[in-house]
Amino acid sequence: MSRFLTDRTRSLILASVLASGLAGAAAEAATSIDFYFPTPVQGPLARELTRIVKEFNDKNPDIEVVAVYTGSYDDTRVKAQAAVAAGKPPGVALMSANVVLEFVLNKQIEPIDDYLVENKLDPKTFLDDFWPAVRPNATIDGKIYAIPYQNSTPLLYLNADHFRAAGLDPDKPPATWTDLVSDAEKLTRREGDQVTRWGLTMPSTYDYCGWLIQSFTMANGGLFYNPSYGGEVYYDQPSTLGALQLWKDLAFKYKVMPQGVIDPNQVSADFFSGKASMVVLSTGSLTFIRNGAKFPYKVAFMPRNLRNAVPIGGGSLIAFAGLSPEQRKAAWRFMSYMTSPEALGHWSRFTGYFSPRKSSYDLPEMKAFIAEHPDALTALQQLEYAGPWLAVYDTVAVRKAMEDQVQAVLAGKEEPADAVKAAQKAADEIMKPLTAKITASVSP
């Protein structure tokens, strides 16, 4: 019609219409299910997971699992919910462990119990092989809804050279908050008003921020949220306030940590370049730190105030509602393949996450790995003190309600006492659809 829609343009449009139409009409012989997965740690993980899925497909010619890369944990959640709403639920998804509850509340996933019973397995025996810390996020109202796949906890990494130079013993890392502050003060180097080396740094961007404030709250004796009811968080309790006060004091009172919101990539870059002596990062970063640190480093438990306690993080496999009987069979075969002790052990060695399954660590290849990398053991030992991760109604929004306040405090714009109150108020508001139901049920 004009020189802007030349024949070439027109044929391109036509070709694209044809190409996409043809591709959509591909025949399906085997039972096909979609598997959504995010890649929470960088590198060739998506490729490795795709390879594992291909291996499964080769071994099971009657099943075709389509591995769908779905972005971040959060994108994966959005995509799964949109796909369910549009009537195209995936078969299986690797989902952030703390949003499983939402899918249960929305009745979008099926209990793993049903699958276990159908396959003549006892749910209790099945769950017993998983570390106690990962069970609560996977179990809702007494039923298993998710199979933990990759898990982590926060961990303290320290530069052993800096410790020795400051007259500290790297084999005696700070065990308490008092030790943490005094060690960080000794490690911090100042030239006049300028800090040339920070004693400590840790990430405070979304997701990490909420995870770490929960970690400090737990170490301060607190609970952070009600693990048996998704409508309660304890943001304005003294334990949370104390945790936030510590975080603020590290930056503003003792000045051993940079002020402001800090990106996790900045944290690891500062640690590698010797600009920070201690850092808090996920156990999932262990492989990356091991490969990147050009100096002797040590890993240690998160320091305690009243008790040793950390939240778990990571992702679990969930199976969606609305699958055909053939698809259910395929989904179960795939999930049991992915979560065998051997497969979880392999994934743990490949990524740096710990395997949620105890029996993975009885395997000879895992024993050999830990003998070679004893620091992997510290992460595992800390598991004994780990608890579930914030999981409530609309977890991400409720988590952000707290994170926005923590970030305001770290930017020096707000006082902790006001911040926790504002966070509590915002969180209560978000959870109203759930809490209103409860109140209504008890009113006469």
Place this chain on the structure above:
Amino acid sequence: MSARKAALAGAGTALLVGVGFVWSTPFLWMVVAALRPEGYGPTALASLAPDFVPTLANFELAWQSADFLVDYANTLIVVSGILGVQLVTITLAGYAFARLEFRFKEALFYLFLLQLMLVPPILIIPNLTTTVRLGIYDNLLGVMAPYMASAFGTFLMRQAFRALPRDFEDAAVIDGCSFLALLHHVLLPLVRPTLVAFAIVSVVAHWNELLWPLMVINSPKRQTLVLGLASFTQASEGAAEWGLIAAGTLLVTLPLILAFIAFQRHFVNSFMSSGLK
């Protein structure tokens, strides 16, 4: 006097070079980081100067980490498909809003503009539902469909047509010119700069888009470039491999950069020659 003029011109050039350098720093850094060998130490990370023996290892790793050829083809189909339809729809709609008289014209136009205020994420579920009903879920057509009309483009074309004196059209009509011939011979050549400007914005936006393709596409063989890039560079735990990210990003942006260099004169002319006045 002329010496002073020359000095001024020199200072102006120096200033522009300075601004140009600042503007291109992220790009230069990306090139340097992409060529830096792995394990070179993050201390050198912030450095712009290439203080090492360059390596293509990052490119090799990036190339292997995603199916780039397929992704290039898919992205090309998506952006050219969207643009092709958009050029037709925004020209016709823009002309209608600029020249034709019909009932509720103003109200309709504001309704169109209102679309620009909507944040895309709230449309994900309704759009995805429509996509499934149309049978174009997990299909490149599904990626293109929501963009085939553009409120921004319609607005831009309406402004462009309104800026044209009516006399041109009247003269052509008096000479017995049909609407399509009028469009072809008179109007389109005059609004060409606007169309080119819109094309650049459209192509860049859809080349870089992540969220919607992520929602619609399942099959790896229908992935777009940004999906492929994200699959090996996104991370929430762990930490960044900057060399790989830089190399991957360079591979993704390269066709756009090459296209810009090739058509630079054309683009600049389009922006400069407003055609009238």
